[in-house]
Amino acid sequence: MTLDSFTFPDWIEEFQIGDDVFGSAYEATLPPRRAWMKKTIAQVYAVNSPDSPQKTWVVNTWKGGFETEVSTAPLDCVVMLVDQGATSAVRILAALTPALAAGVKNILVVFTGEGELSQAVLTGFELAGQEAVISIENEKCDELLSNIKDSEVDSAILDLRSNPTDIPYAQNIKYWRAPVVPRIAVCLDEDGPDMDILSFAHPDAIIEEVSIEDLAEFSGYAVVVPAELVGEALVDFKLVLSHGQEGCWIWSDLTDIFFKKDSVALAVC
Known part of the structure; x- marks a missing residue:
């Protein structure tokens, strides 16, 4: 399955958070606070080289009479997991933005567990243009992740849940768990x-x-x-x-490179 052909299962549309919820959250978040979230998005996006080509093919010739060819492209999909305790909009945006900068086309935010997303977090998604945000029970989340695993597409999970459960290993899925910041x-x-x-x-x-x-x-x-x-x-x-950056964030171990897939070939010159 290729980047162009992958889609999330149709049933997720039933659990999509509505535009009215996003709109209410946006209006309830004061403009100065929205400005800090915009600053985080802009800075993290810039750091992660958004102007670089979406796909690259690099050929290197070595002294030993051989060459390497490396193909790089965005992952096919990314799923971000959040729960009621994931309340830091800037830390969430700092994890989401490198995936956007890398050119990943299929990005889904999944809210699991009890409660609901905070207004600040919803506003952050609105500002980042992240429209695909669903709210589902843990069992449905497991079903979704199993679907991605079985599809064998190159994927990543960003786990920002405050009470994360173990995610079974899958060869086609990268996994990143947000460090705890108490x-x-x-x-x-x-x-x-x-x-x-x-x-x-x-x-x-x-x-x-x-x-x-x-x-x-x-x-x-x-x-x-x-x-x-x-x-x-x-x-x-x-x-x-x-000082002057106190309302922003960036993850030192999460860059656009994490959201790309590489293939390498060894060839005779």
Whole structure:
């Protein structure tokens, strides 16, 4: 099955979240907060080389009298799993946007479990142009993933559920589970950052104010620091956000490369 022929099963349309829900969420999210989500989308999209060719074919000739030919193309489909506890719109968008930048045509967001998606997360999908968002029970989710596995298309699962269940291994499916971000350290100065925006961006995390002196003692995934401390903080943290970037996010281990498939040939010159 090729990129052009793959489609998700027809039954998912029954569980599509309606335009009215998206519209209400968008209107309920204040414009300054929408602006921070737009900034995350724009920056992560730019980092992941959206202007590069969708498909490439590279031939290298080596001294040993042989050559390699490498074909690269976007995956056939991507499924993002979220649940009621997945409330950070910017972290979700930072996972979704590289797939969009890579040129994946079939992207589906699947909400599972009890409750419903937060208004901020729904607004983020609206801003990113991600219209295919469904809400289904866990059993139907298993059926969907089995369908993708059986189709043998090159796929990926982005698991941002707060209570993830194990996903059976499948050779044709890449799997990425979002790191847990329970705490974010913040070094304040006279210019910020905006603590209200930080709380909005990460409603599931503890935002902990720390001094510059105590920063090295903090154990966590991310910190927010004045610009002059960025280089120093990079030594100890996966993500460093300078003041002025506090409402954004990017995943260091998730780029457009993850959303592409490679084929390599060894040939005689």
